[in-house]
Amino acid sequence: MKKLSIVLLILGLLTGCSEKGTYIKNTTPYDEHSLENVLMSNEHVKLAKVLLYEDELLAGIRVNTFSRFQKKAIANKIQKKLEREYPDLKVTVSADSKILLETEKLINKKSEKNYRKKIDKIKSIEKEQT
Template sequence: MKKLSILLIILGLLTGCSEKGTYIKNTTSQDENSVEKVIMNNEHVKLAKVLLFEDELLAGIRVNTFSRFQKKSIATDIKKKLEKEYPDLKITVSADSKILLETEKLIRKKGEKDYQKKIDKIKSIEKEQT
């Protein structure tokens, strides 16, 4: 009985770690279905946080463990596909964990008062990484 409970706990932890999904906050009139489709059709992406604000599209992605050495090319590929879908938006896509966390903080923030300033800060962090 003890071994069975330990096995169930380990399985529960492993399934909890395999989080997959796309979280999108859209404050514009743009259609967000294309973003979700582009990101979820990429088999390397495990998690994505996307913010659509005014003329900006900010996306932080987390790639699968075995794809971590290709992070930059995966992010570039997704960016190119999103630029085809949304030619009128300024698009930023990054597979950096810091960008993902900052985007998530921004999405959870209640007011949209300082969004542009925070987006510019996130973009500067992304440029520092390259």
Template sequence: MRTKHFIMTPIILLGLTGCGMGEDSKDSELALIKTTNPSPALIEKNTKEDLDLVESIKHDIASMKELYDVAIVKGKKDTLVAYKVKHFYRFQMKKIEKKMNEMLEKKYPDENFTVSSDYKIFLEAVKLNEKMKDPNFSQEKANKELKKIIKLKQELT
């Protein structure tokens, strides 16, 4: 009986420590738990103007005191803005979204925004951002993925 304990204990300990070894986890795996603060993603042309535009949008959104994490993905026609609201402001989410939409439409009238505070949309935006860092992930696939996320957002409302 004692020898079973001496044999089983190290095996169990090795199994448990082996499961926790994945230190190089992606942002998308932890996006719902902690602040990931992903950089804005551009699907189409990476011109200086477009990069400045998405950085400006991110800065404007991130400056809102009610938010703590923002993911932005800009496609050919649409721009997805997914954000997380601080717990203290959860009861004011409609008001926050309205304020954000007004600010974005006023400051960037030529852009077509899809704004969401839904965690699933945020997570999908972060995953798309990570996929786009892979050189084998084409713009066409990225556009399809963005359209899928926007469609999912519209189905949720």
């Protein structure tokens, strides 16, 4: 009985760690369904925080542990797919954890007062990394 409960606990922890998540904040008339499909269909993406604001699409992604050495290639592949889906938007996708964190802070911000300035700051951080 004790061994069975330990095995069930370990299985529960492992399934909890494998969940995928996507959070999208959309302030534009663009449909976010195809955006979610692109992100969720990629098996390397573990978490994504996306902001659609005016003519910008800003996405911070976290890849699976075993894919971390291919972060840049995965982000570039997703960015190309999103550029095809949304040709009118300026698409920025990054697998850097700092970009993900800053995007999440911007999404959780109540007012859209300084979004443009914050987006430009996040994009400059992304360019510094490359």
